[in-house]
Amino acid sequence: xxxxxxxxxxxxxxxxxxxxxTAAMAHSVRVAHLAKERAxxxxxxxxxxxxxxxxxxxxxxxxxxxxxxxxxxxxxxxGAQAVVNAILERHFPDDPIVGEEDSKDLRGExxxxxxxxxxxxxxxxxxxxxxxxxxxxxxxxGQYAGGAxxxxxTLDPIDGTKGFLRGEQFAVCLALIVDGKVRLxxxxxxxxxxxxxxxxxxxxxxxxxxxxxxxxxxxxxxxxDLETPMRVxxxxxxxxxxxxxxxxxGHSSHGDSAKIAGLLGIHRESARMDSQxxxxxxxxxxxxxxxxxxxxxxxxxxxxxxxxxxxIVHEAGGRVSDVSGAALDFSAGRTLKHNKGxxxxxxxxxxxxxxxxxxxxxxxxxxx
Numbered sequence: 001x002x003x004x005x006x007x008x009x010x011x012x013x014x015x016x017x018x019x020x021x022t023a024a025m026a027h028s029v030r031v032a033h034l035a036k037e038r039a040x041x042x043x044x045x046x047x048x049x050x051x052x053x054x055x056x057x058x059x060x061x062x063x064x065x066x067x068x069x070x071x072x073x074x075x076x077x078x079g080a081q082a083v084v085n086a087i088l089e090r091h092f093p094d095d096p097i098v099g100e101e102d103s104k105d106l107r108g109e110x111x112x113x114x115x116x117x118x119x120x121x122x123x124x125x126x127x128x129x130x131x132x133x134x135x136x137x138x139x140x141x142g143q144y145a146g147g148a149x150x151x152x153x154t155l156d157p158i159d160g161t162k163g164f165l166r167g168e169q170f171a172v173c174l175a176l177i178v179d180g181k182v183r184l185x186x187x188x189x190x191x192x193x194x195x196x197x198x199x200x201x202x203x204x205x206x207x208x209x210x211x212x213x214x215x216x217x218x219x220x221x222x223x224x225d226l227e228t229p230m231r232v233x234x235x236x237x238x239x240x241x242x243x244x245x246x247x248x249x250g251h252s253s254h255g256d257s258a259k260i261a262g263l264l265g266i267h268r269e270s271a272r273m274d275s276q277x278x279x280x281x282x283x284x285x286x287x288x289x290x291x292x293x294x295x296x297x298x299x300x301x302x303x304x305x306x307x308x309x310x311x312i313v314h315e316a317g318g319r320v321s322d323v324s325g326a327a328l329d330f331s332a333g334r335t336l337k338h339n340k341g342x343x344x345x346x347x348x349x350x351x352x353x354x355x356x357x358x359x360x361x362x363x364x365x366x367x368x
Contacts, residue, residue, distance in 0.1 A: 034176070034184055034210050036091070041174050041186040042208060044087040047125045048080035048172045049188040049206075049220055052158060054121065055079065060165060073161045075114065077101055078139060079121040080157035080172055086126060086138040088153055098154040098334055099142020100304055106136060146303060148180040148331035156304040160275030163247065167191065171275040175307035180331025183211045185308030188220055189277045196286040207280045209315035215283050232318040232346035233285035238356075239265035241349045243289035244281055247272045253293040256360050260291065263356040264349075279309025282344050283316035289353050292342040293323065293361070300335035306342060319350040323357050 059072035081101045088097060106115040119135050130138070144152055153176055160170035169191055176184040185208070192205040204220035207230065216227040235241050243266065245257050257270060271287060281287040292301075310320050310328055321327055322339035329338040341361075345353045 033213065037176055037184055038186075038208065038210055040087060040091045041176070041184060042206065044084040045172050045174050045186045045188040045206060046221060047087065048083045048157060049190050049204075051079040051083055051121050051125050052076045052164065052170070052172065053190050054124070056164065056167065060167070071114075073158060073164050074105075075117050075121065076164065077157050077161075078103070078106060078114075078118045079125070081142060081155060082118065082122045082130075082135045082138040083125050084155050084157065084172075084174060085141045086122070086130065086134075089138065089141060092153075096144035096152045097142045098144050098146045098152060098303060099139075100156055100302070101139055102143060103136040103139040106139070146177075146330075146333040151176065151178040153177070154304045154307050154330075156276075156302075159305060160273075160277070163191075163274030168247075169273040169275050169277040171277050171280075173276050173304060173308040175304075175311065177303075177307060177330050180329070181211075182307045182311040182330055185209050185311040187276050187280055187308045187312060189275070189280055190220060192277050192280065194219055196281070196284070205280065207283060207312050209283075209312040211311065211315070213315065215312045215316040217280075217284060230280075230284040230312070230316045232282060232313070232316050233288050234348060235288050235346060236348040238349045238352040241266055241288035241346075241353075242268050242271065243291060243353075244271040244273060244278045244287040245291050245293075246278075247274050253295050256293045257291050259360045260293075260353070260356045263359060264352060276305070276309040279306075279313050279344060282318055282346065283312045285346070288346050288349055290342070290344040291353075291357070293357070294341045297340075300337045301339065301342065302335055303330050303333075306336065309344070313344045318344060318346050320344040321354065323354075323361055325354045325358070 055072050055076035078101055081099050085097055105111055115132060119132050122135050123129050142155060156173040158164055158170055159173050164170035172188040174186045175182050187207045189205045191203050193199050194202045194205055206218050206220045209215040215230040217230050218227045278290045282290050306328060307330055313320050321343055323341035323343060328336055332338055343353055343357055
């Protein structure tokens with residue numbers, strides 16, 4: 001068993017005290033719910049994040065960006081999914097996984113070159129050497145259909161592919177869903193500043209939350225298991241709020257966001273970043289509102305794009321819904337088919353944000 005998992009299984013943290021706690025200190029407070037799942041998920045996301053960072057350092061060049069070559073992110077996607085799924089299978093062999101990738105592009109002679117790169121990356125990140133067939137099998141464990149009963153994991157091995165290629169924000173996101181509800185979420189953000197007030201300072205953040213136990217931040221890849229509680233901001237006047245949204249206009253309507261900001265009296269420019277790092281920004285009070293507004297009425301959000309971030313914001317004291325104000329429904333399979341868009345915000349401005357969203361999207365909501 002990896003040292004990080006063993007340490008976390010022995011102890012946990014309590015955010016009630018409002019100070020950073022080590023695992024040993026937390027052990028004297030209480031024994032945790034889902035302690036093993038939490039520890040394994042942290043270990044899996046840590047290792048997958050290392051895979052992604054290694055791919056970026058080795059394979060992403062100015063030429064790949066100029067030619068819009070997405071092969072590095074493809075390698076990282078497969079490698080990260082294989083690492084996470086292999087770790088989950090070792091510890092929870094009966095738990096199915098809803099993942100984004102399958103191995104068909106790695107099979108056969110046509111997939112040999114890509115397959116060899118993925119296998120090498122995976123074996124650099126795991127404790128026991130895996131054969132090519134074992135790596136492919138691990139990737140394909142992510143084909144579960146999801147649903148409202150039992151427990152399953154959902155994984156996005158690289159959330160924010162364009163952010164990854166630009167060397168900006170991306171995330172490795174893992175969540176545990178039990179009977180249709182998210183109970184645990186871990187988001188690894190290799191490029192997110194540890195301290196938002198020092199954007200050029202140390203980078204690499206891992207955010208974690210278990211239902212009913214608060215949200216925490218720790219340094220990604222740090223030798224210490226020190227964690228600090230995350231809380232949404234205390235802003236109560238929406239005019240003082242800040243919001244973040246997707247970089248890509250194809251992911252969220254920037255025009256509608258501007259209208260909503262106007263209704264709320266927000267004059268600050270929105271912060272745009274890729275991936276579920278936006279949820280983490282809201283959870284730790286760096287932004288007050290996250291908007292993901294529908295641009296295509298037929299599009300269904302994927303559960304792996306929101307599950308981990310959803311519980312992290314909730315456990316940090318915030319609220320999350322779709323654009324109509326309804327809770328996100330993770331019981332319907334691989335997509336949020338019963339929801340449109342996402343609004344996440346601190347508790348003090350959530351109601352005002354939803355009201356402005358509904359007013360702006362009134363026509364779209366009526367025809368949805």
